[in-house]
Amino acid sequence: MLRNALAACAALLLVMTGTAAPATAGPRPVVGAYYGNWYSGSKPISAIPSDTPITHLFYAFATIENGKCVVNAPTAAKDFADILDLKRRKPSLKALISIGGWGAGGFSDAALTRESRQAFVASCVDLFFTRHAGVFDGVDVDWEFPVYGGPTEITDRPQDRHNMTLLVREFRRQLARGTLVTAALPTGRLQTDGPYDPARSFDLGALGRDLDLVMLMTYDMGTGFSPVATFNAPLREVPEDPLPAADRRWNNVAGAVDYYLRHGVPAHKLVLGTPFYGRGFQVRAEGPDHGLYQPYDSTFWVNGYDDVQRLRATPGWSEHWHPVARTPWLYNAAERKFVSFENPRSIGIRAEYAERRGLRGAFMWELGNDDARHSLLNALSRPFR
Template sequence: MLRGFGAFLLVAATAAVFGPASSVFGPAQAAEPARVVGAYYPGGSVDRYPVERIPADKVTHLFYAFAQIRDGRCVAGEAADAHFAALAKLKREHPRLRTLISIGGWSAGGFSDAALTAKSRKRLVASCLALFFQRHRGSFDGIDIDWEYPVYGGPPELPARPQDRSNMTALVREFRRALDALGRERKQTYLVTAALPAGRMQSAGAYDPARSFELDALGKLLDFINLMTYDMGTTFSPVASFNAPLRAVESDPLAPELRRWNNVEGAVDYYLQQGVPASKLVLGVPFYGRGYRVTSDAGDGLYQPYSGTFPAGDYRDIKRKLLGDPQWRQHWDPVAQTPWLFHPKERAFVSYEDPKSIAIRARFARERDLLGVFTWELTADDEQGSLLEAMAGE
């Protein structure tokens, strides 16, 4: 996910063979919840937002972000031992909470090489199981894959190959095989999920997820897909636009064939057309804003050219710094079903979500019979947890 820049310093990989378990697995696993209320939790935020503060009574699935790949093996941050021990404690206190280790993030390399052959895939998967399910046994219930992106569309400096598309499927299949085998041994169910993108403007221009992923196959292999229905308005976009519009806005200057998919509803429809069942889709909602310095005040900044970015920050920052300042004019788009802010003097435009728009998206997920909702990311909420409350309450 494009917000994954904060991954912390990594240390050397563990051995790819199982050693002694570092903790005893807890009580019998609770039944899988019927609806997902998921949240990514960046390990780099632990000092400001400790694991103990995670609202495990509201979140059903927590994704720890991020582990990465080095020399073909899974590695974790230098403070990971303490974080993972805290997660295990949280899980013992909240047996219904499901925790997954998310591997990757924007700018994370290593996937293309690690997924290239059957041997390299087995090596990667074995190292992940050794680290997260043996050394840190009791901390995680599954693996979440966040490869941004196979084939094309990711950071231009990262390796990418045409065969990445099928190799992603093969990698998921290997994780599925290995975790299913481990689950049979331990009488435990392990999850394999992935964060996958919507159609939007990316580093290579107009981006089609089906060119990166075998979506139909992944819909069958994965327990569910975290559909990243955000980052639809970024610096890859030609004009200042919404981060996560619910529906296509006719005045959006994107070409109609791209505009059709470059919104929450369109992204869901696209995945359904590609063969992914609604019951495997979890809808993404952003707890952060996107800002631009526009070159015109027409339309209160919306769909205007821009000269650079404006540091909008997370919702907690927007609420504290911008929403109480009368110089920031507040607007609402009835089609996109989302708010935005405009500062005429600064010619600054900010797209963000608030409790009203988050609740609308959570309701949309229910109405479309999706599996649930998730957010990037938990620690971006305000002190009252207003966005999570809106997301979980619908």
């Protein structure tokens, strides 16, 4: 939108003045989609249309066993064949294997020494780029998280922060020139160990130089680690949010982008994350604002936009919109249930924000959570077409 308009005006000015220089195309915008292999049976890759606006497809997840890359999904062989077919139908598409995810262990040990890093990366290269040559164009590292903040049963060490950088460099060393190396990095300021700072887990400046793309997980800001029912991905800081000001400042989409830019990650490598799922809270009382910022007894997951629309159509649920967070929520007064979710309006606002800030693009977690009409994907991709 803004980027395209500015480019068009500049081109027109050059033509009018007769000073047009040879055209130089900037990097193409990224419309990224994570695809969870648990959806293969109900929403297979083969169903993705050839004219999809997706530019980068991230296949999730490979994991680590005994220091080596593995894929345990029973549908992996079919999925890989479907990726190849989709790339034949859409030759510009890039496919990446995403390694890790929440609850995936083994990173700290695999990255611990030069020898362990070399062996681990070699196993990934052999599995995904030799035995399955042609399927993948890159590797996405999803270590949640080095040093602290991830699941308590996952091994972590203080040296993980530096070893993450070394691991990325080892992927770069062993992979063929032109192969993408990306990473999904966190923004939520509350994790298993309490208040969380991504810069304590990752050398953000170094990763900003070494990675091709930083997939910024600008969601999971309101979870079971939060003290009250709150938004999953508020666009901006809400003054009424009871988080301490030091955490609240960064625990929103705009704040997270600013934080990464401050730590040396260039805007043209940042890809803004959007959630295609909802998070629910069983609150203790409605409070003055339909469950928002109320204490809760338990949390629940809302799997995708189809589930959200079913709730909206069910008697007892009311929909609300926050003018600062720029996001909707649902509330059921009789059941005292609060649900934070995104719809095409809020997804479009976030995509437009990414385009306006000069970020590389936007992505979603997760493609299988969209409805059959691709309502959320269409809203996400619109500013980058």
